[in-house]
Amino acid sequence: MSKTLIRGAKVLGGDPQDVLIDGAVVEAVGRNLPAEGAEVVEADGKVLLPGLVDLHTHLREPGREDSETVLTGTRAAASGGYTNVFAMANTFPVADTAGVVEQVWRLGQESGYCDVQPIGAVTVGLEGAKLAELGAMHESAAGVTVFSDDGKCVHDAVIMRRALEYVKAFGGVVAQHAQEPRLTEGAQMNEGVVSAELGLGGWPAVAEESVIARDVLLAEHVGSRVHICHLSTAGSVEIVRWAKSRGIDVTAEVTPHHLLLTDELVRSYNPVYKVNPPLRTERDVMALREALADGTIDIVATDHAPHPHEDKDCEWAAAAMGMVGLETALSVVQETMVDTGLLDWAGVADRMSFKPAQIGQATGHGRPVSAGEPANLTLVESAYRGQVDPAGFASRSRNTPYEGRELPGRVTHTWLRGKATLVDGKLT
Amino acid sequence: MQRHLISAADLTRDDAVLILDTAEEMARVADRPIKKLPTLRGRTVVNLFFEDSTRTRISFEAAEKRLSADVINFTAKGSSVSKGESLKDTAQTLEAMGVDAVVIRHGASGAPYRLATSGWIDAAVVNAGDGTHQHPTQALLDAFTVRRRLVGRDTGLGKDLDGRRITLVGDILHSRVARSNVDLLHTLGAEVTLVAPPTLLPVGVETWPCEVSYDLDSTLPKSDAVMLLRVQRERMNAAFFPTEREYSRRYGLDGDRMAKMPDHAVVMHPGPMVRGMEITAEVADSDRCTAVEQVTNGVSIRMAVLYLLLGGNEPAVSHARTTEEK
Numbered sequence: 001m002s003k004t005l006i007r008g009a010k011v012l013g014g015d016p017q018d019v020l021i022d023g024a025v026v027e028a029v030g031r032n033l034p035a036e037g038a039e040v041v042e043a044d045g046k047v048l049l050p051g052l053v054d055l056h057t058h059l060r061e062p063g064r065e066d067s068e069t070v071l072t073g074t075r076a077a078a079s080g081g082y083t084n085v086f087a088m089a090n091t092f093p094v095a096d097t098a099g100v101v102e103q104v105w106r107l108g109q110e111s112g113y114c115d116v117q118p119i120g121a122v123t124v125g126l127e128g129a130k131l132a133e134l135g136a137m138h139e140s141a142a143g144v145t146v147f148s149d150d151g152k153c154v155h156d157a158v159i160m161r162r163a164l165e166y167v168k169a170f171g172g173v174v175a176q177h178a179q180e181p182r183l184t185e186g187a188q189m190n191e192g193v194v195s196a197e198l199g200l201g202g203w204p205a206v207a208e209e210s211v212i213a214r215d216v217l218l219a220e221h222v223g224s225r226v227h228i229c230h231l232s233t234a235g236s237v238e239i240v241r242w243a244k245s246r247g248i249d250v251t252a253e254v255t256p257h258h259l260l261l262t263d264e265l266v267r268s269y270n271p272v273y274k275v276n277p278p279l280r281t282e283r284d285v286m287a288l289r290e291a292l293a294d295g296t297i298d299i300v301a302t303d304h305a306p307h308p309h310e311d312k313d314c315e316w317a318a319a320a321m322g323m324v325g326l327e328t329a330l331s332v333v334q335e336t337m338v339d340t341g342l343l344d345w346a347g348v349a350d351r352m353s354f355k356p357a358q359i360g361q362a363t364g365h366g367r368p369v370s371a372g373e374p375a376n377l378t379l380v381e382s383a384y385r386g387q388v389d390p391a392g393f394a395s396r397s398r399n400t401p402y403e404g405r406e407l408p409g410r411v412t413h414t415w416l417r418g419k420a421t422l423v424d425g426k427l428t
Numbered sequence: 429m430q431r432h433l434i435s436a437a438d439l440t441r442d443d444a445v446l447i448l449d450t451a452e453e454m455a456r457v458a459d460r461p462i463k464k465l466p467t468l469r470g471r472t473v474v475n476l477f478f479e480d481s482t483r484t485r486i487s488f489e490a491a492e493k494r495l496s497a498d499v500i501n502f503t504a505k506g507s508s509v510s511k512g513e514s515l516k517d518t519a520q521t522l523e524a525m526g527v528d529a530v531v532i533r534h535g536a537s538g539a540p541y542r543l544a545t546s547g548w549i550d551a552a553v554v555n556a557g558d559g560t561h562q563h564p565t566q567a568l569l570d571a572f573t574v575r576r577r578l579v580g581r582d583t584g585l586g587k588d589l590d591g592r593r594i595t596l597v598g599d600i601l602h603s604r605v606a607r608s609n610v611d612l613l614h615t616l617g618a619e620v621t622l623v624a625p626p627t628l629l630p631v632g633v634e635t636w637p638c639e640v641s642y643d644l645d646s647t648l649p650k651s652d653a654v655m656l657l658r659v660q661r662e663r664m665n666a667a668f669f670p671t672e673r674e675y676s677r678r679y680g681l682d683g684d685r686m687a688k689m690p691d692h693a694v695v696m697h698p699g700p701m702v703r704g705m706e707i708t709a710e711v712a713d714s715d716r717c718t719a720v721e722q723v724t725n726g727v728s729i730r731m732a733v734l735y736l737l738l739g740g741n742e743p744a745v746s747h748a749r750t751t752e753e754k
Contacts, residue, residue: 199558200560314514
């Protein structure tokens with residue numbers, strides 16, 4: 001098997017060390033490791049992280065291959081430093097049967113750029129009415145453990161309760177897209193000062209917070225674990241903090257865009273800023289950063305949501321919701337968390353690799369960078385600064401809110417089980 | 429340089445006064461036997477209406493024709509739009525036919541802004557009402573009407589509405605007319621009060637440059653003009669208020685309430701009126717109600733806006749937000 005020596009890398013941001021990969025595993029970590037017989041990558045002070053794990057990706061296949069496929073999506077993932085992504089269930093057809101999740105899982109295996117772990121729908125057709133065959137999806141080759149109707153909220157309290165209870169039989173977890181549907185009918189953006197002025201339908205914070213409050217209480221009542229997708233408000237943070245202090249088994253994620261962008265951007269009426277949950281206020285952004293730093297929010301998840309150009313090149317109300325995120329996530333996290341002093345690189349590894357792998361029970365991912373562990377690794381040039389150019393994206397879609405924005409950090413290398421998927425910023 | 433009229437908030441005091449003064453000049457044309465100016469001869473204006481609006485479209489059309497522009501009317505119903513064509517393609521198709529200005533009415537807030545700033549077309553864009561966002565020519569014609577009535581037709585020239593107390597009553601939440609009027613009246617120095625049930629006021633209204641009240645009766649004696657907004661009956665089903673009758677009792681303007689207004693105060697309505705809901709027939713048909721005048725004034729205002737955007741030498745309508753972001 002081939003050997004690779006990564007020389008002089010700041011492992012999790014620490015002092016420079018060498019990391020020797022032999023085949024699919026890390027053979028040794030230390031100083032002055034022998035380069036004999038190994039291909040040498042001069043890290044030159046770059047930061048080495050465990051391969052990133054994204055618990056919330058939309059790969060769009062099957063059904064919307066015009067916006068992304070498993071192949072293009074996993075190439076985007078590798079570009080962004082990811083070695084494992086969890087593919088959301090809102091495909092066409094919906095991933096609510098063993099057949100569909102196995103198809104997605106197999107496409108991921110074939111891509112070779114990044115492991116794909118399908119997420120199963122909680123309810124048939126994401127309709128919120130009838131539980132999908134959760135057990136069958138778990139027992140399929142895809143081995144689904146995370147279930148979500150993401151894009152839609154499991155709004156019926158009884159269905160949510162049953163789902164939380166049912167998946168305990170095989171250690172699954174329900175990931176809730178918290179959005180009270182009646183409070184968000186016709187919602188176009190965060191409800192507040194800006195929506196009042198722009199005349200766009202409001203998406204009030206309480207529509208998210210009330211569902212989270214209900215679900216943590218349900219989880220407590222039935223003794224289940226619940227995961228909250230894309231927290232976006234300061235109030236949601238307070239509720240999760242309270243729930244954790246009470247010992248409720250809840251985990252939560254935040255997207256990169258909610259750590260950086262605010263609803264002021266909607267004044268441009270440019271649908272590239274249209275996303276669900278919507279961009280909130282500066283106060284919310286600061287609360288989310290603080291919560292990610294103190295561990296109230298466990299992980300960063302991209303909610304990578306590719307859309308074809310025509311679905312964004314239109315008037316706001318007609319545009320699709322969502323942003324691509326895999327290829328900019330780490331840069332945004334560096335900008336908002338590392339360069340602000342809120343989180344060190346070990347913290348980034350925790351929030352973007354260890355914890356998401358733990359929540360999703362990913363095997364072989366989110367492991368420490370040490371001898372004997374799978375060689376899923378990401379090398380980051382943290383000193384780099386550059387403008388985001390969507391033309392260079394590996395994703396099939398270009399709907400990024402960061403076009404032209406200067407961001408720090410760049411992933412130069414990604415290894416998936418010892419095989420380089422990204423070398424010097426280029427996909428292999 | 430490309431110039432548009434997208435939002436009343438983009439107008440400075442001087443822009444607005446110039447438009448009002450120009451509209452007075454235009455109004456004199458209407459008194460002539462031949463109500464036509466050659467100003468826009470050879471220029472083509474398209475009225476691009478994605479939302480039903482007979483009144484506003486006819487008003488623009490009359491204004492355009494009085495300025496001798498060539499007029500194309502495009503309504504979305506039965507057009508390629510209903511076959512799935514995008515706003516971008518529609519606009520580009522029209523511009524390819526040599527259009528100098530696009531007057532757009534659209535159900536989506538921000539659609540005219542997108543049209544003006546996305547690089548899709550080069551023509552001047554005039555917002556004729558977008559979603560629940562803005563309807564700047566309506567605000568201008570309202571301000572014009574207020575100035576004529578309260579300051580005077582000739583004495584008003586060059587003047588703003590400093591210190592005039594203007595009350596807007598009704599569905600503020602869904603009203604582009606309200607948003608435009610708050611912006612413009614504030615710019616012109618008026619003191620604006622919004623009156624509505626709390627359900628029909630947007631979250632965030634507290635940051636607007638106006639007062640807010642839930643009580644119509646206490647506001648009326650302190651109003652120089654009361655502007656009533658149409659309340660759509662379908663709002664009732666969405667629980668914004670219990671019944672039409674209750675709304676009417678609490679926020680409708682009838683003769684008794686009108687009597688509480690100062691003698692000089694006027695009643696305004698952008699139309700179409702729902703008689704028996706926000707306004708009684710007695711009030712609507714009284715001398716104090718300016719609804720019909722507002723329609724007449726609308727033509728003058730739209731002539732002034734088109735003249736200043738397309739024909740005037742000096743830029744009358746600046747649009748700082750657009751140029752900054754280019």
